Amino acid sequence: MRWTLKPKPEEEDIQRLSDALQVDGLIAQLLLQRGITNYAEAKRFFRPQLSHIHNPFLMKDMDLAVDRIERAIAHNENILVFGDYDVDGTTAVALVSSYLQEYYPNVATYIPDRYTEGYGVSFQGIDFAEDNGFSLIIALDCGVKAIDKVAYAKEKEIDFIICDHHRPGNELPEAIAILDPKREDCNYPYDELCGCGVGFKLIQALASKNGRTTEDLVPYLDLVATAIGADIVPITGENRTLAYYGLQVINSNPRIGFRAIIDQIKKEELTITDVVFIIAPRINAAGRMKHGQHAVNLLTEIDLEQARKFAKEIEQFNLDRRNLDQEITQEALIQIQENKEEERFTSVVFKDTWHKGVIGIVASRLTETYYRPTLVFTKSGDRLSASARSVKGFDVYNALEGCSDCIEQFGGHKYAAGLTLLEGQYEAFKQQFEKVVSETIDPNLLTPEIKVDARIELTDITPKLLRIIKQFAPFGPGNMTPIFMAENLHDTGYGKGVGENEKHLKLSLVQNGMGSIGAIGFNLGEKLSVTANKKSFDAVFSLDENEWQGRVSLQLKLKDLRG
Structure with missing residues (x-):
């Protein structure tokens, strides 16, 4: 790996922020590297508020979208909520359809088949809408480039509202409304929303017309947080607020579908990383192995026993997906080697x-x-x-x-x-x-690059430092977990390979005869020789906790090391 040390901010800037926040220089440095320069910005970062969520009517065409949906409801029209088969699409469909169904029954969902229809809005989906009497399609996480499909629907007197977050082409479809913060003519203050995030803005706008507030919509944020994590959009600005509150919902009062998944995996508190690597693959597996509609069914189910049946099916899809993925990866690796x-x-x-x-x-x-x-x-x-x-x-x-x-x-x-x-x-x-x-x-x-936030001495690593860094979460693009570098380290002599085929590395480290802190390096077992015989080496790592027999201790999560 290439180790790249991020530029250190100016000392006077570090000192100014350190004094303003009453934190040590290292924390001030990490915040400055994330674009946080004063007390107000730090407060917003550490204490996201629902009031930080923008007015949805700042998004171009939002008024048109709301008017068309209200007209559909007034005239008893059938509404089809259409979305892609991945996590962002299925969570968005679950969100918008379940919100509308709270007060209007003539709503159905449609997820295209990955194999027969492919990605995005499909002619087959529009034919389904015509055959079943739908006069309005709300497309989520897709549609901004579906010029021919929207024109085809128009011939059949079917209107489109598009909620997308992909970059539009030179021409836009002839839809009633196109909600996309990446439109050049849209002045919405944050353009990194995911598809489900744009769907949330739509229900936020509809709710405001019905006298409801953003606080009333918090139960929907478990879906938005999952999509933010799975779609790897920046966890900055509005996304950070949505993910922050969404994680709280996942951990305190998740929807029945999430509850059924969490009960299977038996994990206490989920981080955004857990959402990405535990919940998202299961939702994705439905569209990969069978059909994305299975994921929507799970995410909109309100009966726990039925949700458990759906979750069990999806767990099997995920196991099948994992086995296939391993098998094909092995075959592909052999092809490359040959x-x-x-x-x-x-x-x-x-x-x-x-x-x-x-x-x-x-x-x-x-x-x-x-x-x-x-x-x-x-x-x-x-x-x-x-x-x-x-x-x-x-x-x-x-x-x-x-x-x-x-x-x-x-x-x-x-x-x-x-x-x-x-x-x-x-x-x-x-x-x-x-x-x-x-x-x-x-x-x-x-050569893979690892970006290092700061050099650090082992003696600077304390439970208090870790406590503050944990408050930087949720982590993700734009706000990655801080990575540190320490030099002139020595293993105390207890270093060893652990796990199957000793592929992981476990060490106890000191620096200049001081420190003594445990370290684990996943998939770094082959680096044991770098640390042998108490040789000096450098390491890059994040800070972590190790729980063993009821005791919690600080440990380093090694990313790489070199002699």
Whole structure:
């Protein structure tokens, strides 16, 4: 790994903030690195308030969206709530549909099939709306580029309200309202909402017209927090407030569907990381292995026994997903190893029987292993489909644009994308993708980078420091867990590999003969030799707690070390 030490703020700025907040210089430094420069900003950071959530009518077209929904209700129209099959889409559909159904019965939900319809608004979904008498579709987490689909619906006298957070193209669909903070003509003060977050703004606006406040909508924030974590949007500004209160709901009074999942995993208090790695994969597994509607059914269920049945089904989908993911990852790794006749800048693998629902996860696993822009292909009907994943700092979407003559269609963003092409184009695409990446990537980006917030002495690490850092949560993009570096460390002689095949590293560290603090390094077992014979080494780590036999002690969570 490349270790990059973040620039240290000016000493006078550190001292000024330290004095204002009555905290030590290290905490002031960490806050300044997060853009927090004064008492008011720090108060907002540490104590998010519901009043920090913006007025939804600041979003362009919100008044039009609310008017159209109110008109639909007044005229007894049927409303179809449509969303993508991933976590952001299914939570958004659960949120908007369950809110509307509180006071209006003519509401149904629709999630497209990953395999027969693909991503986003589909012609099949619009046909379903026509066949079943729906005159208004509310599209969530998709639709801002669905120009032809919205035009098709208009021919059938079906109106669209679009709630999206993806960047629009040059032309917008002819919808009644397009709620998207990334619209260039939208002056909403925060443009990093997820799809479920935009859905929340819509119900916030509807609620205000019915005399309800943001406080009344807090029970819906468990869905929003889950989508924020799963969609990897920045946990800054309004997202931080929504995630903060959403986590409180998850841990104190979650909806029945979440309760059924949490009861299965038997974990006391969930962090945003737990939401990302425990709850989100289960919700995602429905769309990957069966159908996203299963996730919506679970998230909108109000009977606990029925929710437990749904949760049990989804748990099985997740187990199946995990087994497939491991199996395909192994096959893909073998393919890469067998074709290592030359040093490549990319990893591109293909097998026609790989399950389309997990190739994105496999691409992520391969990127973690080889740290190269990666594509995993499988057969999908008479085409090949692929999921692309990138390394930090390299725009895989732009690289795919450079191969567009080989591709039938593609979409996505800087670090993740999807594409389809004709099977006969596979070899030409593979060569072109390697050429484009090799000519445009900075070779440094092929070594993983770890950004270090600050140097620290072991003697500075105290329970009080950890207590304050825990208040920086929820962590995520824009507010990552602080990473520290300590130099001239020694193991006390008790260092060892632990876990299956001793793949983890357990140490007891001192610095300059002082300190003595436990450390755990997951998947760092091969680094044991760096620490042997009380040799001196440096380490990067976050601060953590170790609970053993009822005792809680400070420990370092090692990210990397070097002699």
